[in-house]
Amino acid sequence: MRDLPSFTLAGYDKGRGLLTQALWFAVMNTVFMAWFCPARLRVSLLRAFGAKIGEGVLIRHKVRVLWPWKLTVGDHAWIGEGVWVLNLEPVTIGSHVCLSQEAMLCTGSHDHRAADFRYRNAPITVEDGAWVAVRATVLAGxxxxxxxxxxxxxxxxxxxxxxxxxxxxxxxRPVEEPK
Known part of the structure; x- marks a missing residue:
């Protein structure tokens, strides 16, 4: 039987204080995700909140990033409309990576064997040239x-x-290297 009231955030570090978290949520939900926000501004906003973003990165609207300071993106990556980077732990996205519409990278989970349902989080890495297609989900670790x-x-x-x-x-199945 689960004892959900005993769940705690023990051992989980959000990486920034409450004020920074609140400011990011305000910016993300009012400007960053909006259709009218230019892609270059999205990159600048992520960098301002501590993300390491390479050159030529395209980030479309409706993208959600939980903690920008736990995000690294290489050069010339594309992050499509509606992508969700649920990065309780670090996410590293290589160069020339495509994350298609509504893809999800989820570094968080719970230990189903523990009554307190404690976190069982782990980082995600998407290496150079990879493609996470529409509505694909990549899980923790x-x-x-x-x-x-x-x-x-x-x-x-x-x-x-x-x-x-x-x-x-x-x-x-194997695929050929893009030419």
Whole structure:
């Protein structure tokens, strides 16, 4: 039986104080996610809150990032409309990565074996040239390898080797390196 009232944030570090968290939520929900916010301004806002963002990064509207200070993005990455980076732990996105519409990177989970449902979080890495397709989900602790593809609707719960495609039904097969 779960004892949810006993859940605590023990061992979880948000990385910034309450004022910074509140300011980020205000900025994210009023400007950053808005359709009228230019992509360059989104990059600047993330950098202002501590994200490490490379050159030529495109971030579309409706993107949510829980904690910018726990985000690193390489050069020339695309982050599509509605992507959710739920980064309780660090997320590293390589260069020339595409995160398609409504993809989710989720570094947080709970220990289903513990009555107090404590956190079981882990970082995520998406290596250079990878593609996380529309509505694909990458879960805590996973590395998506170089030029790998998490296909549309896939749930990636274990490392995805380089040059591998994972489909929605969990099947994996090799893919050719992009030319």
């Amino acid at each position: 996973v590395t998506v390898g170089r030029c790998a593809v998490a296909g549309a609707g896939a749930v990636v719960h274990q490392d995805l080797p380089e040059l591998t495609l994972q489909t929605q039904d969990g099947r994996r």
